[in-house]
Amino acid sequence: MTDFEKKVLKEVLRIPLGEVRSYKWIAKKVGYPKAYRAVANVLKKNPYPLVVPCHRVIKSNGKLGGYSLGDNLKKELINLEKKIKNMLK
Numbered sequence: 532m533t534d535f536e537k538k539v540l541k542e543v544l545r546i547p548l549g550e551v552r553s554y555k556w557i558a559k560k561v562g563y564p565k566a567y568r569a570v571a572n573v574l575k576k577n578p579y580p581l582v583v584p585c586h587r588v589i590k591s592n593g594k595l596g597g598y599s600l601g602d603n604l605k606k607e608l609i610n611l612e613k614k615i616k617n618m619l620k
Contacts, residue, residue, distance in 0.1 A: 535561065539573040546587040549616030551609060553591040567591075575599055587612075 538561040546552050554567040554574075563569065574585040580599050586608045590596045598605035 535563070535566075535569065536573045536576075538562070539570050540577065540583050543574070543583055543585055543588060546584060547616075549612040549614075551587050551589045554588055554596065555591045557588060571596065584608075 539557060542557050542560045554570045555564075557570045558564055558567040561570075570588070574588055575597065577583050577585045577599060580586070586598055586600075586605045588596070595602055595605055595609075
């Protein structure tokens, strides 16, 4: 695993439950502001999608983008986490 891949996965781990960030936001946070496609490729290969919550990363325009376990599951996970977050308030 490259240093870039490690940085991306570590940054994704910092996204709070029930919140989302964009691929572009992640790229900026890891120091490569134009590498949002590379971020998407790293997340596509995420070996631990349920542990490293790549489903919390969406497109800058608010659309979901892809998910290795399926787009429907991505949407369901995001919605479930928002419900859990609201329940814990």
